[in-house]
Amino acid sequence: xxxxxxxxxxxxxxxxxxxxxxxxxxxxxxxxxxxxxxxxxxxxxxxxxxxxxxxxxxxxxxxxxxxxxxxxxxxxxxxxxxxxxxxxxxxxxxxxxxxxxxxxxxxxxxxxx
Numbered sequence: 001x002x003x004x005x006x007x008x009x010x011x012x013x014x015x016x017x018x019x020x021x022x023x024x025x026x027x028x029x030x031x032x033x034x035x036x037x038x039x040x041x042x043x044x045x046x047x048x049x050x051x052x053x054x055x056x057x058x059x060x061x062x063x064x065x066x067x068x069x070x071x072x073x074x075x076x077x078x079x080x081x082x083x084x085x086x087x088x089x090x091x092x093x094x095x096x097x098x099x100x101x102x103x104x105x106x107x108x109x110x111x112x113x
Contacts, residue, residue, distance in 0.1 A: 022050060023067065023068065023069055024047060024048065024049040024054065024064070024065045024067070024068035024069070025047070025048045025049075025068060025069045025070075025071060026045060026046070026047050026048075026062065026064050026068050026069070026070050026071070027045070027046040027047075027048070027071050027073050027078060028043075028044070028045045028046075028059045028070060028071070028072060028073065029043060029044070029059060029072050029073050029074035029075075029076075030043075030044050030046070030073035030074070030075075030076045030077060030078045031043075031044065031076070031077045031078070032044030032045075032046060032056060032077075032078050032080075033077060033078070033079045034056060034080070035079060035080070040077075041056070041057065041058055042058075043058060043059045044056070044057065044058060044059060044078070045057055045058060045059045045060070045061065045062040046078055046080055047062050047064065047068070049065065053080055056080065087110070089107055089110045089111065090102035090103070090106050090107040090110060
């Protein structure tokens with residue numbers, strides 16, 4: 001369990017560091033679970049550019065911009081669609097947990113993010 005927490009922390013730190021920079025980064029060699037019910041992509045590639053996912057697929061199939069950094073994730077699993085696994089839709093961002101914060105506009109705003 002300790003190694004899982006360490007890995008999760010390193011991934012979060014790495015993601016924040018990558019998303020803050022403008023240099024494109026290609027993560028490659030991982031098992032890529034896209035999250036659209038398709039089969040996992042073995043030996044995958046995930047391109048991050050300007051803090052956003054710019055490409056996903058098999059290693060060697062993604063066009064990599066010049067100057068991109070490469071990070072080998074062989075033996076790891078990446079789920080780019082998984083974010084904020086603990087969310088209180090409609091309530092986040094407020095100083096109270098009032099039901100008044102749970103408006104259709106607020107819920108749609110949270111889901112859109």
